[in-house]
Amino acid sequence: MQRIRKAVFPVAGLGTRFLPATKAMPKEMLTVVDRPVIQHVVDEAREAGIEHFIFVTGRNKGVIEDHFDRQFELESTLERRGKKEEMGELEDSLPGAGSTSFTRQQEPLGLGHAVWCARELVGNEPFALLLPDMVMQDEPGCLKQMLDTLESLPEKSNLIAVEECEPELAHRYGIVGIGEEAGNAFKVTDMVEKPAQGTAPSNKFISGRYILQPEIFKILASHETGAGGEIQLTDAMIRLGETQPFYGYHFKGKSFDCGNKIGFLAANVAFALSRPDIAPDFRRALNDLIGDV
Template sequence: MTRIRKAIFPVAGLGTRFLPATKAMPKEMLPVVDRPLIQHVVDEAYEAGIEHLVFVTGRNKSVIEDHFDRQFELELTLIERGKKAELALLSDALPEAGTVSFTRQQSPLGLGHAVWCAREIVGHEPFALLLPDVLVKHKRGCLAQMIDAAAELDANANIIAVEEVPSDRVHMYGVVGVGPAKGKAFSITKMVEKPKASEAPSNLSITGRYILQPEIFGILEKQAAGAGGEIQLTDAMLALAATQPFYGLKFEGRSYDCGSKIGFLAANVAYGLDRPDLAPEFRGEIERILKGQ
């Protein structure tokens, strides 16, 4: 497969499930421990070798642009106060000049439309798509695992990250059918959106990480609105699957759906307990809470 250089991050959503917290702050900027949600996902992309970040934004999302830019007043204050560690944190999170692009999705027409809005920036090359409200926790990130798997696949392969979900919850997800294995991946035989448990082709759900070929843009341009009156990415992938192979990768690690309150709270606990500087005291606080103290 051609090297994956660019990644799309759709960040135009309203975050209504987190109101009133998201009234004035994008949900992508909600902190998981001490890093915004979007920073965790961007870190995953960088680990996988992504060179160019493409954010598809909406109104009131300028704070995301500011986060990935310099803040001279803050930096000057930190320098004056000798806060070298804090300066290093800011420096580590700052992309190189010219490696970040922002484009607007003026109307909330769905994930497929958001991807299509990035077409001119991505150009005619395969790209990664990372949903910013999904965190995948593992020593080697999910996207890096996908790119590793891509080395053993066809040049025009599309790859979707999947994970097991309980059978009584498959109706909440997009689910894939499982075909022959190829390296660490497997051929996807079908994709079904929110099937009944009795009709689901497996219990492997689509998890919010994709590697897609650029031909998807031409399909999305002509894609009719689907469920909810939105342009659905799954519909476009089904159309593309008629001419190009799709593979699934059952990645190592655990995902956290930070678009839900429970998933967001669980992610904060998991990431907090993974921090050597926080874990001992944090674990003690959790235990005291559970004991009702």
């Protein structure tokens, strides 16, 4: 299996569900505790050994690029004030020099179109795709678990991370059909985007982490539209599945959909409670608000 070196992050979305907060600030820069959502996702990719970070951006997203750059005025001030811990945190949050690339999705034509916009930067090699709305709490990270699982799968395999939802909620998600087991994974027999209630092939939904073969770009190049008049990644994966195997991996951990308010708030609570430096004080604050936690 060819090594996965590159990861794509589609960050061109408008964030309309978080207006007015996202009127001038990208939704990916909203913070879970003290780190932007996109930082959590990039950290997951770095832990998995990703070497090249590819961001598909849009207008008014320049602050994301700035976030992954050095800010000499800030560093100089911290150094002058002896803030060594803060300087270390900033240094640790940066990908290596020359390891980030940014390209534009000029029109909001769907996730499939955003992935296609990264084709020249990815080239002819398999790659990881991480949706920045989905923040994972797990150890090791979800992508690291997936790459470990990929090693036991056949050549030219595609792999999708999945989670379970309540069966009656399956119509809200992209759902996969479950085939025979393959080590820690299972063969994906079907992919349905938001199936009608009662028709879902399972209760396992696609949770925003993918490892895809580069042939997906040839399919996306047709710019065929699907639901909502957009170029749907799921449609392209279904076509790719006609010639290449797709597997699902039920990752160990929990995901938070930070693209909606409830998921975002839940992520802040969960990550705050997992932080030894703030968890005791945070628990006391929660107790004052809602009782014992």
